[in-house]
Amino acid sequence: MSQSVMTSGNRPEKGMGKSPAERTEPTGSGLRGFMRSSGGDYLLLAVFAAAILTMPIWLAPIGAGYPDILQKFAIFGIFALGFNILFGFSGYLSFGHAAFLGVGSYAAVWMFKLLSMNAFPALIFAVLVSGVFALLIGFVSLRRSGIYFSILTLAFAQMSYNLAYSVLTPITNGETGLQVNRSDPRILDQLFGGTSMTVPDIFGVQLQGWAGFYFCAVLLILAFFITMRIKNSTFGLMLFAIKANQTRMSFTGFSTRPYLLTAFVISGMYAGLAGGLLAVTDPLAGAERMQWTASGEVVLMTILGGVGTLLGPVIGAAVIKYLEQIFSSFNEGLLHRAFDFLPTAVQDIVVAIVAPFVGEGWQLTLGLMFMIVVIFLPGGIMEGVGRIARRVRRDKPSDDGAASKAGH
Amino acid sequence: MDAIILQILNGLDKGGAYALIALGLTLIFGTLGVVNFAHGALFMLGAFCAVTFERVLTLSERVRDPSVTFFEAYKEVPYLTIWYGDAGQAIVDWAVPLSIILAIPVMLIVGLAMERGLIRFFYKRSHAEQILVTFGLAIVLQEIVKYFFGANPIPLTAPSALTGSVDLGHWLGLTGISYPLWRIVYFLFSLVVIAAVFAFLQLTTFGMVVRAGMADRETVGLLGINISRKFTIVFGIAAVVAGLAGVMYTPILAPNYHLGMDFLVLSFVVVVVGGMGSLGGAVLAGFLLGILQSFASMTEVKAIVPGIDQIIIYLVAVVVLLVRPRGLLGRKGVMEA
């Protein structure tokens, strides 16, 4: 790894993530860079871990304190974290990441069917398969950049989706989705006189409900830790440098492709892990997971939360899943109950105004939110939090300070 | 032989729609540098202009319906029929083509409003942000349409004189080639609109400035020409073209609120295959992909490569992007990497 690269790499002047402090940190060799850490990072990690693990308590008042939605927060948090490694760090916008999520799910369910209901082989296989899949697609797609890269990834993902839905039905079970059956072979489980249970477990602990959530949460914290390390590493700096100015990187006689491909594969593996976890908490894999709108969703999560930031994608993922699950379940009866402190006439008017935005209209709220965030807060929710934090404490304008605030 | 000719015909009307949407998309990209994910929504809005126009023409008096006995039901008799009898009925019959009258001003206003109110703030922002904000807008637009028109597809019919099919084989001396009349009309209509857009850009001073702006925006700006005013109008034109494509497509495809999303990805692929910012490329790629898609759906082809009709469009996009990244007719150096 040449020194000249680093000197050109550590002066990024623009980018979508608004100048995270880490970016300008000094250089180090690859391994040392990865191992290096600062007290602030560990503090952030600790706060993050605490926030995630206590989600059942502090999210309960807004109706999100039940296992399934918290599992989704954690799983899509991992998905968005991984996506951010590619898009947020290197600026390459993939519009086909849902394909890796879907492949991960299928791989995990096949492991459940063939090998064992234990979650570990399934997750390892899911990560490996999507890694290989990402390697193939990344190798081809990274021959182009900019919007062409986006279209290439989109094309691959759509092909995967269309085929999974129809021709590949023997592998994917098409529309109905791949499910675990009692009659599946499950070689390992048979060998060890296993059960006929069809619920994934880790050594006897069934990964549903709260156990499922804590399993996902631990993996999310792990994924967060790794992302943090990647961001602070030489490799992370390289990606930011590519985002800042790829042409200059090339002019220094340096090949950016291997770095991009690594980032692509890593983020594909994150997606595979997320897909695997979806299958672990709910052993069914459907093709819709791979549709382009699903790929769009992770882009939205990342941008909504804050591109290039560490916490942003996780927050964005939670916000979107919350809208999809909770807002869509509001109906007029619930609204009337929520506003019953108002006089009846006012109550009717308020409900009439709010009703189009919830229940059937939850997507309207979603669309409006994207527009508002992108127009007024290009750095996403993290930028908003940062602005507030700066206003409150003008002396400490770093993103880390803002980030740890957001964790509470 | 007849099968091949029929599939080419299929490709032509499909391609007409693709070309019209992609034309506006590439025009916006070429001039403004904006990736407009709300373009499919403009196509959808055009279709709903036709729906609205038809609804207005068939504004009806509610009369108690004696044929329903279980509960109080009403049926509707259009005022036009009440007032003008057969002539009124004929106007209703021609509702779809007539709704162009409504669609042109409406889509122009929508386009101008979109550019002035939203898009112009995004010229300097990244493609990702442009995609996000226009995608958000697309969702908002389609949800508004859903709020008023519901989610079910709404049937609109072509004028009865233009429904049914004609025997084209008669002219060619072949048998078994009959093709829907309205689709031929649609193909011709798309040619007319494409020709009009090209003529406008080639023959008018305005068009000259726009083309110059597409080639080198800065220089044109330095010459003291207010290019952004011109580009606003370009956006309006692109919206009208997409809207017209939507209006005339309604008899082929019963419109529903997410019609735009169905066409969005496809039209981007068309633009990329044709070459980003290349008008001719968009048209050529539109027709080419339409025809390829038709051929891929033939049973004979599917027997060789199963599922090919599901992926052909994307396959072509991948191949074109890898082999000739600037697209079929794209200029060298534009978005090439």
Added chain:
Amino acid sequence: MPIDTSAWSRRRILQTSAALGAGLAIPHVFVRNAWSQDKVFCNSPTGSNVVLGFNVPQSGPYADEGADELRAFKLAVQHLNGEGDGGLLKTLKPSSLKGNGILGKKVTFVTGDTQTKSDAARASAKRMIEADKVVMISGGSSSGVAVAVQSLCQDMGVIFMTGLTHSNDTTGKDKRRYGFRHFFNAYMSGVALGPVLAEQYGKDRKAYHLTADYTWGWTQEESMKNATEKEGWKTVQTVRTPLGAGDFSQYLTPVLNSGADVLILNHYGGDMVNSLRQAVNQFDMKNKTVNGKQFEIVVPLISELMAEGAGDAIKGILGTANWDWKLDNEATKTLAKSFGEAYGRPPSQAAQTCYAQTLLYANAVEMAGTFYPPEVIKALEGFEFDGLGNGPTLYRAADHQCFKDVLVVRGKEKPANQFDLLEVVKIVPRETVTYDPSIFGGELGPSEVKGCAA
């Protein structure tokens, strides 16, 4: 109830901290005794209310169908609680319903959006089970969703009364002990429609199938193929079309030159609206003559909303339906009146099946005298009833499929009003469409399940 306006209610703190504790102390929780001994089960209703979950498509192409299902659910809940005109509570025989809720508990409900996607539907169902504590889930407008939610409900130990799902798999190879289907299926459509087709169009016909390329489409195609070939028809070609293709012209053009004289459209929803309209209005197929015979089009599964979307194209098209609001029986008239007065339109067949399912569940609970699912399942299995609009009906124990008359319908040539789109050509008796449950395989699974842990 998802939002708590009083922010931190005491109960919620207790609940969540208990949940958190439960999660942290994993091994302790998971060596729990069997549920059934003390009849503690998933979401056993404790207060004076019982919550039902209605999981319908609110966005996506079937949103209107979902809206109609929701109307029916609301009406059913009203009637169960003794509000409104009582609806079919009066006509259901035998009935244990009292019009005072279910087992004296007032019925409340929560809603959710399936988006017609398996993932979203399961997430929504899980929310209902985990957060809203429902004892029963109903709804849905596609077979993929039905199968996905059904297997979830089996794992969670919550009864699932399917809405509109027509695939053989729902009560065939993917059947579950906790899933019950009132709607008919593709096999019955074929058996009912085959003889009518032969009678109307003759025995010497050549059919061309266009089939939506996913599981429902395939079972539909297979059922229609078997049924028509039994009548002596030949199948010229079966072509798969991508779901949501929109423009079907490239699949329609070869039809007229293929030698076929009947086109069978195994499409549903938007696909059916578009392919039928394109075949009739544009390719003018109904006015063509092939092999010296009038060319015909058949749509095996017709729904009112699709008929509305297809407009004039539906006229004269034969197909099957589960139910029609114009049927001449007391229950149908009662429901049409009750629904029509509430919403200004007659119920669609999707609405009727959802209404019936809600009442059937409530009735089974009353019969069992408990919400405990294995007992409710026993009450539903083999339940023979009448008075929900479909005539005498049996909930078969072997596969949880309802057996009742199937309607062969035709798009009306001269509709008397905007709701009068279909006419009933023939009522095919229940005996004719009854089949051996073993032909589709699958197994129901246990009725005692560990259920939702929490």
